[in-house]
Amino acid sequence: GSGQNLFLVRDIVIYTPSLGSSVLQGITRDTVMTLAKDLGFELRETAIPREFLYLADEAFFCGTAVEITPVRSFDKIVVGNGKPGPITEALQQRFFAILRGEQPDVHGWLTPVGSAVASR
Numbered sequence: 001g002s003g004q005n006l007f008l009v010r011d012i013v014i015y016t017p018s019l020g021s022s023v024l025q026g027i028t029r030d031t032v033m034t035l036a037k038d039l040g041f042e043l044r045e046t047a048i049p050r051e052f053l054y055l056a057d058e059a060f061f062c063g064t065a066v067e068i069t070p071v072r073s074f075d076k077i078v079v080g081n082g083k084p085g086p087i088t089e090a091l092q093q094r095f096f097a098i099l100r101g102e103q104p105d106v107h108g109w110l111t112p113v114g115s116a117v118a119s120r
Contacts (some may be wrong), residue, residue, distance in 0.1 A: 006063035009050060009087045018045040018116040028062045034107060035094050041087060058085030068092045
């Protein structure tokens with residue numbers, strides 16, 4: 001996960017390291033944080049000790065290349081039940097629904113491109 005941001009879920013709260021923890025201040029990270037708030041999830045930016053990785057109910061990476069990708073294990077210790085959790089899935093579904101135009105882009109993230117634009 002060297003090129004991604006990490007998010008953990010524990011007891012229905014989403015945790016991610018703060019910008020002071022030398023994380024990538026990326027567009028996808030900001031998008032995930034905005035979507036989490038839109039969906040009504042509590043999100044906390046805080047230092048995450050290594051031990052917390054092993055206690056997470058869910059975990060996922062985000063970034064340009066990985067988009068939103070669940071993490072199955074850390075150091076061969078399974079996260080949750082080893083499958084994507086409901087919060088991770090909700091964020092993935094909303095993220096891709098906006099990208100595909102199935103949900104409105106209320107934040108103005110997308111620029112429509114189509115035949116009408118190309119034919120000018």
